[in-house]
Amino acid sequence: MQIPFVDLQAQYQALKTELDAAVLRVMGQCNFILGKEVADFEQAFAEYVGAPYAVGVASGLDALKLALEALGIGSGDEVIVPAHTFIASALAVSAVGARPVLVDVDEASFNLDPALIEAAITPRTKAIMPVHLYGQPADLSPLLDIAQRHGLRVVEDASQAHGARYQGRRVGGFGDAGCFSFYPGKNLGAYGDAGGLVTNDAGLAERVRYLRNYGQEVKYKHVVKGYNLRLDTMQAAILSVKLRHLDDWNARRAAHAAAYTHALEGVGDLRLPRVVTGDHVFHLYVIRTKHRDALQAHLTERGVATVIHYPVPIHLQAAYADLGYRRGSFPVTERLADEILSLPIYAELTAEQQAHVINAVKSFFA
Ligand SMILES: *Cc1c(COP(=O)(O)O)cnc(C)c1O
Numbered sequence: 001m002q003i004p005f006v007d008l009q010a011q012y013q014a015l016k017t018e019l020d021a022a023v024l025r026v027m028g029q030c031n032f033i034l035g036k037e038v039a040d041f042e043q044a045f046a047e048y049v050g051a052p053y054a055v056g057v058a059s060g061l062d063a064l065k066l067a068l069e070a071l072g073i074g075s076g077d078e079v080i081v082p083a084h085t086f087i088a089s090a091l092a093v094s095a096v097g098a099r100p101v102l103v104d105v106d107e108a109s110f111n112l113d114p115a116l117i118e119a120a121i122t123p124r125t126k127a128i129m130p131v132h133l134y135g136q137p138a139d140l141s142p143l144l145d146i147a148q149r150h151g152l153r154v155v156e157d158a159s160q161a162h163g164a165r166y167q168g169r170r171v172g173g174f175g176d177a178g179c180f181s182f183y184p185g186k187n188l189g190a191y192g193d194a195g196g197l198v199t200n201d202a203g204l205a206e207r208v209r210y211l212r213n214y215g216q217e218v219k220y221k222h223v224v225k226g227y228n229l230r231l232d233t234m235q236a237a238i239l240s241v242k243l244r245h246l247d248d249w250n251a252r253r254a255a256h257a258a259a260y261t262h263a264l265e266g267v268g269d270l271r272l273p274r275v276v277t278g279d280h281v282f283h284l285y286v287i288r289t290k291h292r293d294a295l296q297a298h299l300t301e302r303g304v305a306t307v308i309h310y311p312v313p314i315h316l317q318a319a320y321a322d323l324g325y326r327r328g329s330f331p332v333t334e335r336l337a338d339e340i341l342s343l344p345i346y347a348e349l350t351a352e353q354q355a356h357v358i359n360a361v362k363s364f365f366a
Contacts (some may be wrong), residue, residue: 001356003344005305006185010348015241022237034213035233041240042196042231045180048163048243051173051198053205056231057212060159060181063195064092066229067155067177068127070207073098077126079155082112082138083313083330084337085131088181089157090314093129100323101125102315104330109276110134110286113332114142118150127153130175132161134309135187135253135283136275137171144174155179159195162188163250165279172198177208182239187253187283188246190235249347253282256345256354260285263358268365271339284309287361288339295364296341302360307342 012019026037038056046054057063073079075097081089083102090100103120106113110133117128128147130138138156147154154175158164162180164171172178180186182194199205207224210217215226257280261272264287271288273280286309289295299306313333315325327334343357 001353002303003305003353003357005307005342005344006346007348008184008189010346014348015245018241019238022241023234026234026237032233034230035236037233037237037240038231041236041243044240044243045196046198048246049170049172049178049198051178051200053200053202054196054198055205055208055212056194056196056236057208058195058229058231059193060157060179060183060186060195061088061092061095062212062229063179063181063197064089064129064155064157065095066208066211067179067197067199067204068092068096068098070204070211071127071153071155071176073126073153076124078122078124079126080112080117080120080128082129082131082133083315083333084110084310085133085157085314086159086310087314087317087319088159089129089131090320098126099124100314100320102323102325102330104332105133105336106139107332107336108274109136109139110273110336111136111138111277112143114139114146117143117146121146121150121152125150125152127155127176129155129157131157131159132164132171134273134286135161135164135281136273137161137164137166137278137280139277140166140171140174159183159186160283161281162186163246164281166277171278173200176201177204182235187250187281188239188242191238192232192235194231194235194239196231250281252347253345254280256349257282257285259354260343260345260358264361267362270361270365282345284342285345286340286342288336289341290339291364292339292341295361298364299357299360302356302363304357304360305344308337308340309342311337313337
């Protein structure tokens with residue numbers, strides 16, 4: 001039995017009729033750039049998150065980058081970013097010419113540790129970027145407090161947490177902007193690159209709309225120097241179909257996570273993910289063990305695909321040697337990089353497939 005890490009085919013087959021019709025409709029209309037489907041998806045997604053404005057852009061990285069730029073963050077500024085995240089969170093800060101200042105994460109939640117944030121604030125700090133990693137909301141309440149006291153902006157990286165709730169409200173709507181990736185493997189994924197941001201700030205939404213479309217207010221009237229970073233109409237049509245299924249998929253992911261936790265509790269030295277800050281949408285189910293590499297090899301032999309998110313922390317990447325961090329700078333992040341392993345999780349994972357994964361993990365520790 002082969003268990004893939006994600007199974008995009010299973011989802012396509014389940015929604016084939018709806019998705020094919022949406023794509024064919026866009027092709028029939030030939031309204032490929034900023035067609036009606038883009039505005040329709042933006043409205044549906046804003047309503048879903050519970051924020052008044054959503055703007056579709058070309059990718060998650062672009063959503064983060066445009067949010068920072070529209071907030072006026074740039075050269076000479078610093079933005080606080082968790083040390084344990086996908087590198088795109090930091091790259092967005094670098095892309096606007098600012099400096100990512102890394103802060104270690106909390107071991108229980110894998111998210112930015114609010115107790116460590118204030119020590120990282122300097123006169124140049126302009127914003128904090130919490131990441132809702134693996135689908136679990138970052139602990140926003142103390143973080144928003146700190147931001148308010150120091151006059152900092154908050155840009156949420158919700159690229160792994162579509163639909164996750166913190167204190168009853170969906171993430172993305174708490175900060176000045178909430179940024180999402182619709183990369184195909186995300187909880188809400190397009191059929192190519194896509195992204196978007198939500199905000200409560202009409203002015204910010206307008207600036208991002210200009211920036212994504214050559215800085216145009218209307219055709220050939222350029223009010224700022226912009227880019228071509230629009231959400232594709234075809235992708236928007238696909239995302240609108242899929243958005244209707246997101247809550248159901250997230251519920252199934254949570255059920256699979258609960259089944260993993262129930263079956264693997266107390267097995268070997270495993271440390272299982274804890275739901276500590278809100279409704280976790282389990283983009284990833286990440287376990288920890290001191291025997292990670294051997295366990296991964298054992299699972300590969302038994303047909304179970306696993307991934308390490310992420311094996312080399314940002315501060316130890318060649319691309320970020322210029323930040324001047326070294327091994328030992330972020331002990332929790334470094335420990336996690338050595339011990340974490342993501343098991344297959346997706347809505348369509350069957351009970352039989354999951355039993356195979358569980359048995360394979362158990363047989364390693366037997
Ligand atoms: C996927 C992801 C991004 C980047 O999204 P893209 O659409 O691939 O540009 C940013 N941050 C996090 C945490 C992600 O998981």
